[in-house]
Amino acid sequence: MFSGIVQGCAKVAEVKSxxxxxxxxxxxxxxxxxxLKKGSSISVCGVCLTTTNISGNKxxxxxxxxxxxxxxxxxxxxxxxxxxxxxxxxxxxxxxxDVSGHVDTVxxxxxxxxxxxxxxxxxxxDKRWMKYIFPKGFVALDxxxxxxxxxxxxxxxxxxxxxxxxxxITTFGSKTVGDSVxxxxxxxxxxxxxTMENILSTKKLI
Numbered sequence: 277m278f279s280g281i282v283q284g285c286a287k288v289a290e291v292k293s294x295x296x297x298x299x300x301x302x303x304x305x306x307x308x309x310x311x312l313k314k315g316s317s318i319s320v321c322g323v324c325l326t327t328t329n330i331s332g333n334k335x336x337x338x339x340x341x342x343x344x345x346x347x348x349x350x351x352x353x354x355x356x357x358x359x360x361x362x363x364x365x366x367x368x369x370x371x372x373x374d375v376s377g378h379v380d381t382v383x384x385x386x387x388x389x390x391x392x393x394x395x396x397x398x399x400x401x402d403k404r405w406m407k408y409i410f411p412k413g414f415v416a417l418d419x420x421x422x423x424x425x426x427x428x429x430x431x432x433x434x435x436x437x438x439x440x441x442x443x444x445i446t447t448f449g450s451k452t453v454g455d456s457v458x459x460x461x462x463x464x465x466x467x468x469x470x471t472m473e474n475i476l477s478t479k480k481l482i
Contacts, residue, residue, distance in 0.1 A: 278319045280372030280414075280421020282359040282446045283308055286320075288352050289334055296341040300352055301334050308362060309333045317377070319361040321447075322419030322458040323347050324377025347379045347458045348418075359419045359446045372421025373414040379458040381405055383417065386433060388453055395438040396425075397448070401459055403432040407469055408461040416460040420446055 286302040302320070304312070312335065316327045323343060329336040344350040352358070364370065383401035390396075399417065406429045409415060413424050415434075422436045443449035451457070 277364050278324070278361050278375040278377055278419070279364055279368070279370045280375040280416045280419065281361065282319075282420050282442075283361050284359075284445060285357045285447060286335075286360045288354050288356045288358065290336075291352055291354055296344060298339045298344065298350060298352070299328075299336065300339070301331075301336045302358065302360070304333045304335050304360070306333055308360060309335065312362070317363040319359070319363075319375070319377045319419045321348060321358045322375070322377065322416050322460055323349055323379050325349075343379075346381060348382060348456050351456075357447050357450075361419055373416075373462065374464075375416045375419070375421060375460060376463065377419075377460070379460050381459050382456050383459040385451060385453050385455045385457070387435075388451075395440075395443060396435055397438065397451075398426075398433055398435040399457070399459070400431065400433045403429070405459070405461060406432055406434075408465050409434050410465065413465055414462040416458075418447060418457045420448065 284305050286304050289303045290301040292299045314327055314330055317324055325337045327335055328338050339349045381401055383399040385397055386400045387398040409424055409427055411424055411427055415422055424434050425437055426435045438448055
């Protein structure tokens with residue numbers, strides 16, 4: 277489990293591709309590799325992955341078919357930067373929202389606006405996910421817990437505002453129109469929406 281409060285970025289050091297399997301390594305910041313063990317869960321651009329090997333500050337991961345189908349992990353290249361967050365521990369402060377690291381789909385950046393002292397990004401995704409996205413609701417984008425501001429369900433679009441600290445610590449400071457990001461919807465919202473759909477569907481059959 278994660279909070280969506282990204283702790284920093286890591287650079288992709290190695291990528292080895294096989295049919296429906298990618299093995300890759302990240303150069304972790306020293307402060308985030310401390311006490312890290314093989315088998316630990318790490319959020320890499322919002323994707324919960326298991327460490328397969330550790331060599332100093334170089335941390336290794338594998339990603340298989342399901343992950344490659346639904347996320348941006350398959351497009352990683354050496355030199356790319358990714359958002360990382362270590363798994364929560366009992367007693368940790370949760371400043372974002374509950375994030376599982378189980379990405380639902382990929383969204384694309386449709387617009388970037390920079391009015392004075394603001395940074396607004398509009399994302400587009402498959403419209404079938406929009407029933408779970410509401411103004412003032414939560415989403416996780418590349419592992420970052422964000423509050424939705426505006427929603428256009430007919431276009432499959434929603435926008436969020438980034439504070440300067442988020443732009444500095446994460447990869448979003450360098451992202452632009454056309455870039456893809458991993459989207460995880462809020463599980464609480466999903467449960468409520470699908471429960472109501474099931475109730476309404478049952479009533480129609482009575």
